Amino acid sequence: MNTKDDTALTGRSFGRKSIRASSTPSDLMGETPVLVRAWRAEVITLVPQAFPGVLGESLTGRALQEGLWQLGTTDLRPFGEGRHRNVDDTPAGGGAGMVLRADVLGRAIDTALDKMRAPVPLVYLSPRGQRFDQAMARQWASGPGVVMLCGRFEGVDQRVIDHYAMQEVSLGDFVLTGGEIAAQAMLDATVRLLPGVLGNAESAEDESHSNGLLEHPQYTRPTIWEGHEIPPVLMSGHHGEIAKWRRAEALRLTQERRPDLYEAWLAANPPKKKKK
Numbered sequence: 001m002n003t004k005d006d007t008a009l010t011g012r013s014f015g016r017k018s019i020r021a022s023s024t025p026s027d028l029m030g031e032t033p034v035l036v037r038a039w040r041a042e043v044i045t046l047v048p049q050a051f052p053g054v055l056g057e058s059l060t061g062r063a064l065q066e067g068l069w070q071l072g073t074t075d076l077r078p079f080g081e082g083r084h085r086n087v088d089d090t091p092a093g094g095g096a097g098m099v100l101r102a103d104v105l106g107r108a109i110d111t112a113l114d115k116m117r118a119p120v121p122l123v124y125l126s127p128r129g130q131r132f133d134q135a136m137a138r139q140w141a142s143g144p145g146v147v148m149l150c151g152r153f154e155g156v157d158q159r160v161i162d163h164y165a166m167q168e169v170s171l172g173d174f175v176l177t178g179g180e181i182a183a184q185a186m187l188d189a190t191v192r193l194l195p196g197v198l199g200n201a202e203s204a205e206d207e208s209h210s211n212g213l214l215e216h217p218q219y220t221r222p223t224i225w226e227g228h229e230i231p232p233v234l235m236s237g238h239h240g241e242i243a244k245w246r247r248a249e250a251l252r253l254t255q256e257r258r259p260d261l262y263e264a265w266l267a268a269n270p271p272k273k274k275k276k
């Protein structure tokens with residue numbers, strides 16, 4: 001089922017070909033099949049076997065199978081130098097560890113970019129990068145896809161980052177051994193925002209970080225567990241009161257835990273002046 005570009009040289013692709021016939025009546029659409037341009041991620045990595053990983057499970061996995069998005073990997077190894085396909089070398093100027101070579105990365109990046117059907121953000125996963133957040137996920141989800149480069153060892157030759165004007169993005173203020181877990185985390189956050197990936201279209205709306213507030217607490221059955229009750233208002237069936245309670249809880253939690261978010265939210269939502 002792979003399209004030609006998915007099987008090129010090194011690429012492995014997960015997800016279905018994105019060509020589908022329209023189910024819309026022919027008098028509206030004509031007979032021509034509609035080419036659905038599925039959102040596509042291409043990940044350059046030394047460990048392609050780590051993909052789709054957790055992205056192949058549950059909601060993101062089902063969406064991948066249904067062709068709502070596509071995932072390809074570009075294996076770095078075949079682009080390596082010499083008989084052993086070396087991809088790294090010692091750092092110029094000395095020091096510990098190994099650095100991924102510019103020439104090897106350049107060939108892999110060009111190959112990955114060729115697999116994309118439109119210009120997309122070219123991202124280097126890096127602890128030095130801008131911190132990933134919901135706004136970035138939303139921005140990526142609104143485009144045609146993303147190409148991600150996963151570093152390993154001490155990282156990549158700086159000239160590659162500069163030459164391709166790569167966007168450096170960090171998962172957080174800690175150091176991983178490679179970019180793959182960061183790539184999967186960011187792709188999960190992005191893909192779940194694509195139309196049709198979440199079952200209930202509303203479930204992405206009230207969530208933490210989507211409206212500037214943390215989410216209110218959630219409860220489900222049993223109604224009494226280990227002596228703890230569900231807040232009675234949630235069992236009242238009174239939708240207005242429930243919405244008010246959830247709002248108040250979201251505000252309380254945000255103020256307590258993330259004063260930075262709370263201040264930003266207040267600035268964007270100034271309290272309404274009461275009429276005298």
Ligand code: SAH
Nearest residue numbers: 125126151154155170171175176178179182
């Ligand atoms: N020497 C580098 C760290 C290299 S870690 C430094 O001090 O900045 C090896 C690779 O793991 C990196 O090239 C990067 O791709 C990935 N990585 C590590 N931490 C990361 C983080 N917080 N976010 C995204 N990618 C990370």
